[in-house]
Amino acid sequence: MRFAEFQVEQRIVAGPYEVLEDEVLSFAQAYDPQWFHVDAGLASQGRFGGLIASGWHTCAIAMRLAVDAALQGSESFASPGVSRVRWPCPVRPGDRLRLVATVLATRRSRSQPDLGILSWRWQLFNQCDQEVLDLEATSLFDLGSKETRS
Amino acid sequence: MRFAEFQVEQRIVAGPYEVLEDEVLSFAQAYDPQWFHVDAGLASQGRFGGLIASGWHTCAIAMRLAVDAALQGSESFASPGVSRVRWPCPVRPGDRLRLVATVLATRRSRSQPDLGILSWRWQLFNQCDQEVLDLEATSLFDLGSKETRS
Numbered sequence: 001m002r003f004a005e006f007q008v009e010q011r012i013v014a015g016p017y018e019v020l021e022d023e024v025l026s027f028a029q030a031y032d033p034q035w036f037h038v039d040a041g042l043a044s045q046g047r048f049g050g051l052i053a054s055g056w057h058t059c060a061i062a063m064r065l066a067v068d069a070a071l072q073g074s075e076s077f078a079s080p081g082v083s084r085v086r087w088p089c090p091v092r093p094g095d096r097l098r099l100v101a102t103v104l105a106t107r108r109s110r111s112q113p114d115l116g117i118l119s120w121r122w123q124l125f126n127q128c129d130q131e132v133l134d135l136e137a138t139s140l141f142d143l144g145s146k147e148t149r150s
Numbered sequence: 151m152r153f154a155e156f157q158v159e160q161r162i163v164a165g166p167y168e169v170l171e172d173e174v175l176s177f178a179q180a181y182d183p184q185w186f187h188v189d190a191g192l193a194s195q196g197r198f199g200g201l202i203a204s205g206w207h208t209c210a211i212a213m214r215l216a217v218d219a220a221l222q223g224s225e226s227f228a229s230p231g232v233s234r235v236r237w238p239c240p241v242r243p244g245d246r247l248r249l250v251a252t253v254l255a256t257r258r259s260r261s262q263p264d265l266g267i268l269s270w271r272w273q274l275f276n277q278c279d280q281e282v283l284d285l286e287a288t289s290l291f292d293l294g295s296k297e298t299r300s
Contacts, residue, residue: 031210033217034226047227047292055229056213060181060206067183076184077197079205079237086231142197 001070003106003116003141012101014069016127017061019053021093027057052090058097058133059085062122065099066137075116075141085135089126096127104136114144151220153256153266153291162251164219166277167211169203171243177207202240208247208283209235212272215249216287225266225291235285239276246277254286264294 001012021040028037032054035042043051091097102121109115117140124133151162171190178187182204185192193201241247252271259265267290274283 027210031214033214034221036227052228054210054213055231056206056210059209060177060204063204063206064181064183071184077186078240081205081234081236083235084231084233085235087229090228 001074003075003118003143006070006103006106006118006120008103008105010103012066012070012103013098014065014101015098016096017065017098019061019091019093019095019097021051024051024053024057024091024093027060028054031056048090048092050092052092055085055087055133058087058091058124059135061091061097062099062124062133062135065097065124066101066122069099070101071139075143076139077142078140080138080140082135082137085133087133089130089132091124091126091132095132097124097132099124108143114142116141116143151224153225153268153293156220156253156256156268156270158253158255160253162216162220162253163248164215164251165248166246167215167248169211169241169243169245169247171201174201174203174207174241174243177210178204181206198240198242201243203242205235205237205283208237208241208274209285211241211247212249212274212283212285215247215274216251216272219249220251221289225293226289227292228290230288230290232285232287235283237283239280239282241274241276241282245282247274247282249274258293264292266291266293 036046037054040051100123104119106118122135126132186196187204190201250273254269256268272285276282
């Protein structure tokens with residue numbers, strides 16, 4: 001998509017992304033090696049009754065879906081941050097996650113007219129329609145430079 | 151650490167974590183395949199003058215440092231979310247990142263006395279003392295269950 005194509009209240013859906021146990025384990029072994037993310041045996045006796053994915057892994061999956069559905073081929077070049085990241089339900093191996101991205105606001109910077117600013121809400125839902133991620137992202141678009149890539 | 155060891159205003163430092171180009175590329179190829187994260191040639195001509203890491207990769211590195219320095223061996227079992235995630239400067243291959251985690255608040259849930267709630271600020275700094283990540287995390291601790299793991 002191009003920056004000009006994002007419209008307030010627009011919904012962009014993507015997925016499903018199938019979460020494999022091997023990927024849950026390898027992400028968590030690298031970045032979040034707590035027992036409920038990396039030890040299936042201990043996790044089966046724990047509060048969630050089995051392995052759950054790191055919350056950061058869930059965020060990374062949402063990013064992948066947002067890139068595939070919207071950012072690839074856009075003028076996107078960076079993000080200053082995100083807010084209000086919530087993980088209301090755990091993600092488990094075998095889950096199939098869908099992204100629902102809703103455009104909240106889109107504007108050009110007053111001080112830098114070539115800078116496009118997109119605010120959007122990302123929600124991930126599993127195959128039972130349980131929400132597993134909810135956040136507000138800000139994405140920046142370079143509307144004047146030659147560095148836009150397809 | 152145990153939940154009882156976290157004290158308001160306490161600072162926990164960890165790292166450095168050396169960010170390797172291969173890791174920047176493999177994380178981004180999986181989760182954030184935008185050109186400035188995955189194509190060193192294009193990125194060298196772009197706004198940042200070279201590859202930069204996905205912001206989610208930066209978050210994942212902070213998590214790893216927080217686990218190693220504080221959460222491993224604690225009663226930590228989950229997080230409801232984080233807020234105010236900012237990426238003020240890019241992370242580049244070769245960077246060496248330090249975590250400074252500052253305890254903001256620690257309390258037991260009124261409705262669930264066995265539930266410990268920790269609010270803490272995580273900042274990552276690179277080898278030039280530039281801040282590359284700033285967020286507020288909430289971590290939950292199970293203070294009554296047998297499921298605590300070392």
